Amino acid sequence: MSVAQEYRCGLVAVIGRPNVGKSTLINAFMGRKVSIVTSKPQTTRHRILAVLTSELQQIIFVDTPGLHRRTGKAMNRMMNRTAANALADADLVLFVSDVTRWTVEDDDVITRLKSGRAPVVALLNKADKVHPKEKLLTAIATLSERHDFKEIVPISALKNDNLERLLALIPNFLPESPALFPGDTVTDRSVEFHTSEVIREKLTLLLHQELPYGLTVQIERYVIEDSGIAINAIIWVERDSQKGMVVGKNGRLLKKVGRAARLELAEQLEQAVHLELWVKVKSNWSDNEQHLANFGYESS
Ligand SMILES: Nc1nc2c(ncn2[C@@H]2O[C@H](COP(=O)(O)OP(=O)(O)OP(=O)(O)O)[C@@H](O)[C@H]2O)c(=O)[nH]1
């Protein structure tokens, strides 16, 4: 007699220091861009859910800001709090590390994992950069001494290497539970949120040094019209001097950002997109709890 398999559903928090590939991994699992990715640390600032539903289980991935040490500003503290809360709520933690570079911030993350109650699977990401592949065995051995991980899996989120094996492991750690989201849900975030993130991604990619950390994007208008989607967005910076840098000479940089964001959004939304960007100053907004809340930054 066969026993019907119970449905499983749970929260899988993707945790690690900045820039190790957490968002890349979630996008790879989802087969689409739910969370923005850049080559710079501290790209993700929010808790973002990505829901992967199949016949036997619903996996709710939780993308999180990278846990980091430089916590001088209210924004940084909020980001760390968001990641810590996701860790506390998780049924399973995927601890992501960069196999090519271990830092003190990775040590800090391990310390936090030890005080959590959820089982942890460790991922050695960016394995595509490791040659010869035997070196991965050494990396697995070293990592296994740092914590009592349920498994250690080398992967490449970028090249989709070993992700099927990892995906097959996950349901073993999820509780028996009905689905928490309708089967066609992809994320808990709105299309307006995603739009602001895509614009921020382009800004982060095109701007230098510290500038990306002092800006945020607010969608002022998002209207579906006959000719396509009309979007007005404000890019908030912290100081007057930053405004000129975002606009660029003859407005060139802002045009570049607008064009890149518009092309990507039009492709994702399968509609024409009309995008207007303004740059405004809100003095030191990223160190002000009230401004953070107004801009949608809250440790969830
Ligand atoms: N070579 C290689 N690069 C990768 C891989 N995964 C991610 N990256 C790159 O690493 C950088 C950071 O990726 P993200 O996904 O934004 O990293 P994150 O951990 O979400 O970073 P934060 O949001 O800042 O915490 C990007 O340039 C990615 O393309 C991988 O498997 N191999």
Ligand SMILES: [Mg+2]
């Ligand atoms: Mg990220």
